Amino acid sequence: xxxxxxxxxxxxxxxxxxxxxxxxxxxxxxxxxxxxxxxxxxxxxxxxxxxxxxxxxxxxxxxxxxxxxxxxxxxxxxxxxxxxxxxxxxxxxxxxxxxxxxxxxxxxxxxxxxxxxxxxxxxxxxxxxxxxxxxxxxxxxxxxxxxxxxxxxxxxxxxxxxxxxxxxxxxxxxxxxxxxxxxxxxxxxxxxxxxxxxxxxxxxxxxxxxxxxxxxxxxxxxxxxxxxxxxxxxxxxxxxxxxxxxxxxxxxxxxxxxxxxxxxxxxxxxxxxxxxxxxxxxxxxxxxxxxxxxxxxxxxxxxxxxxxxxxxxxxxxxxxxxxxxxxxxxxxxxxxxxxxxxxxxxxxxxxxxxxxxxxxx
Amino acid sequence: xxxxxxxxxxxxxxxxxxxxxxxxxxxxxxxxxxxxxxxxxxxxxxxxxxxxxxxxxxxxxxxxxxxxxxxxxxxxxxxxxxxxxxxxxxxxxxxxxxxxxxxxxxxxxxxxxxxxxxxxxxxxxxxxxxxxxxxxxxxxxxxxxxxxxxxxxxxxxxxxxxxxxxxxxx
Numbered sequence: 001x002x003x004x005x006x007x008x009x010x011x012x013x014x015x016x017x018x019x020x021x022x023x024x025x026x027x028x029x030x031x032x033x034x035x036x037x038x039x040x041x042x043x044x045x046x047x048x049x050x051x052x053x054x055x056x057x058x059x060x061x062x063x064x065x066x067x068x069x070x071x072x073x074x075x076x077x078x079x080x081x082x083x084x085x086x087x088x089x090x091x092x093x094x095x096x097x098x099x100x101x102x103x104x105x106x107x108x109x110x111x112x113x114x115x116x117x118x119x120x121x122x123x124x125x126x127x128x129x130x131x132x133x134x135x136x137x138x139x140x141x142x143x144x145x146x147x148x149x150x151x152x153x154x155x156x157x158x159x160x161x162x163x164x165x166x167x168x169x170x171x172x173x174x175x176x177x178x179x180x181x182x183x184x185x186x187x188x189x190x191x192x193x194x195x196x197x198x199x200x201x202x203x204x205x206x207x208x209x210x211x212x213x214x215x216x217x218x219x220x221x222x223x224x225x226x227x228x229x230x231x232x233x234x235x236x237x238x239x240x241x242x243x244x245x246x247x248x249x250x251x252x253x254x255x256x257x258x259x260x261x262x263x264x265x266x267x268x269x270x271x272x273x274x275x276x277x278x279x280x281x282x283x284x285x286x287x288x289x290x291x292x293x294x295x296x297x298x299x300x301x302x303x304x305x306x307x308x309x310x311x312x313x314x315x316x317x318x319x320x321x322x323x324x325x326x327x328x329x330x331x332x333x334x335x336x337x338x339x340x341x342x343x344x345x346x347x348x349x350x351x352x353x354x355x356x357x358x359x360x361x
Numbered sequence: 362x363x364x365x366x367x368x369x370x371x372x373x374x375x376x377x378x379x380x381x382x383x384x385x386x387x388x389x390x391x392x393x394x395x396x397x398x399x400x401x402x403x404x405x406x407x408x409x410x411x412x413x414x415x416x417x418x419x420x421x422x423x424x425x426x427x428x429x430x431x432x433x434x435x436x437x438x439x440x441x442x443x444x445x446x447x448x449x450x451x452x453x454x455x456x457x458x459x460x461x462x463x464x465x466x467x468x469x470x471x472x473x474x475x476x477x478x479x480x481x482x483x484x485x486x487x488x489x490x491x492x493x494x495x496x497x498x499x500x501x502x503x504x505x506x507x508x509x510x511x512x513x514x515x516x517x518x519x520x521x522x523x524x525x526x527x528x529x530x531x
Contacts, residue, residue: 105470119514128408152413161413169516173417187417205463206471301416312455315463318479319453322514 038325042120043183051325053112056181060193062111069107069214072255073100076221079248080228087231092224099217106210107195114321115200116186118167118175126168133163155300174301176281186319189273190280199280202321205314208270215263222256225249277302277309395501401523409442409518419449421510421518428522433503441495441507442518445488452484485511 038051046055073096081093121129133148148163150170161170164177167184171177176188178198187201199207229249232242243250273283278299282288288299303309407429412422423442425435462480466473492509500507500520508519 102470105472109471118516121516122513124406125408125513125517125519128406154414154416159413172411172516173413205467209467209470308455311460311463315460315467316455317453317459317462317481318466318474320479320481320485320511322511324512 059196062196075248102213109206113203115198116202118184121168157300215267218260407520
């Protein structure tokens with residue numbers, strides 16, 4: 001009843017002063033199949049399994065990485081393990097198997113997990129930011145204005161936040177825009193072609209597990225193959241005989257020899273980064289190393305304790321994916337935001353009319 | 362009392378009374394006002410930006426936006442934002458529980474993330490409920506609507522200002 005009264009009065013009051021805005025247009029067309037957000041994603045990523053799996057546009061050398069690992073491990077299990085089980089211990093294939101599983105799982109997780117992509121700003125947000133930037137200067141120039149920056153003090157350090165022209169946001173600290181994936185990624189480390197994805201906040205721990213377990217795996221295989229060949233060439237047979245008896249081992253030896261140095265080196269480098277809570281991006285740019293001669297520069301994100309840094313990077317809470325790949329694209333709500341100015345003036349007119357009406361009535 | 366088109370004043374006197382009656386039955390009014398918002402027109406949107414002074418943790422600025430001055434109480438707004446900040450801090454807290462979760466995940470090669478809901482996700486659900494509560498109880502009656510920051514990539518708290526239908530009664 002009360003609502004009926006309210007409804008009856010309302011249109012009468014509003015009808016007289018200004019033309020009422022058109023009622024919300026009802027969808028006359030047949031409802032289209034609701035699309036998921038991954039189908040309209042603006043970045044250069046590709047999606048599989050209806051948005052459950054995300055990959056960078058160029059998968060890089062991921063097939064090569066996978067192929068090398070599977071091939072080398074396969075050869076190891078087929079040709080070296082039987083000999084070693086017989087002559088040494090049965091634990092060898094078990095350890096090898098566990099390491100292999102760890103490597104493959106962490107590799108797939110690094111490649112197929114959202115690294116921490118920041119969704120682009122909605123048009124209203126972008127307009128709001130533009131308003132805030134343009135207000136002080138108020139100049140209209142035909143050329144693109146210089147990169148806009150905002151300064152923030154974090155832990156007594158001045159940090160510059162840059163404006164991203166593609167995503168139309170001020171990038172949070174430690175965020176960088178990857179040109180290959182065309183996304184801003186939080187805590188951007190680097191874009192790794194070997195895994196075919198960016199390494200960022202959400203998948204750094206997977207990446208670290210991958211390289212550490214891979215270095216253990218390659219070192220393990222290298223050691224086992226050397227032992228195998230050493231055992232075979234005992235008794236005056238010589239290395240050549242051993243290699244002829246087991247040619248696959250030669251291939252494994254070559255692959256492992258060249259990878260163990262690079263992978264071990266990379267693991268060591270990333271262990272250093274984890275311990276100091278740095279990213280590859282920051283380390284390369286020398287953001288906190290005081291290259292410019294300023295001695296007061298230090299990493300504001302570090303907890304100044306190796307244990308705490310390691311724990312926060314590797315064992316910290318897993319942040320959620322911000323891009324909501326499997327969510328449905330909302331129905332077109334943008335209609336109501338377009339007559340913004342009309343609404344505002346209509347509301348103002350109403351107030352005026354009411355004020356006058358009440359005083360006269 | 363004649364309901365003549367040209368005398369909107371009388372209509373608004375009646376309107377005021379019916380509004381008072383409406384406000385006394387608060388429970389009914391709350392649900393109705395949230396639904397009314399769906400038909401109301403959007404005047405503008407205010408964006409509460411992130412506060413990065415404590416680092417990269419999720420925290421929003423508590424500065425009261427100028428556009429909301431005519432609509433709501435500064436204290437209430439600050440309280441809402443502060444509660445949200447505390448909830449996000451709880452989600453991102455480094456403590457025994459998160460370390461345990463992290464270590465367990467590492468040992469299972471992170472496969473438990475496929476079956477288990479993380480602590481962060483649980484807190485996000487709490488936050489969604491809190492925002493819905495706040496909207497129903499406080500913001501919708503004022504003609505405002507809070508958008509959950511997770512729908513904007515945790516960049517901003519978007520507050521939609523709707524056309525104030527109750528201006529006649531004031």
